[in-house]
Amino acid sequence: MEDQEILSKFHDPASRNVAFNQLVRKYQSKVYWHVRKMVVDHEDADDLVQDTFVKVWNHLENFRQDASLYTWIYRIATNECLSFLQSKRRKFFLPLNDVGAELAQKLEADEELAGDEVELKLQKAILRLPDKQRLVFNLRYYDEMPYEQMADVTGTSVGALKASYHHAAKKVEQYVNEHFS
Secondary structure (H helix, E strand, C coil): CCHHHHHHHHHCCCCHHHHHHHHHHHHHHHHHHHHHHHHCCHHHHHHHHHHHHHHHHHHHHHCCCCCCHHHHHHHHHHHHHHHHHHHHHHHHCCCHHHHHHHHHHHHHHCHHHCCCHHHHHHHHHHHCCCHHHHHHHHHHHCCCCCHHHHHHHHCCCHHHHHHHHHHHHHHHHHHHHHHHC
């Protein structure tokens, strides 16, 4: 179902719930994996996806369509992730490296990655990146999102995103070469 059709149904009180269910079915998996790459833990990802769709429900009526619906939902999910990671650091007084180490431990216990040594090494390297660089790396590398769409999701210029991705890729490459060669 097309986004425009979902939005039209959502604006009709008689079909609002049906439209929202269609929207969730359409985007839930993509949003889940986007969030999961940032926070690693399945339970945390589930909670953040639910929080994301609660915000979508609460604000969809005022969605101005400046960007695509997909981009708007991704932006909400991205902000939820960054806020979650920031609050986790504050709550436990953890420096960036310790959060990365904690997430790396969760990665090793993740059954989805069991036996995939290359992906596990890549994920450990990605977790060493600052949150925003990790976000840019994930959006570009895994989601193959164009820089223009990433700019809409992150509120960052295309040039800054290209530089951030370049620095992130170099850091990932350096980490993999130093730790897994």
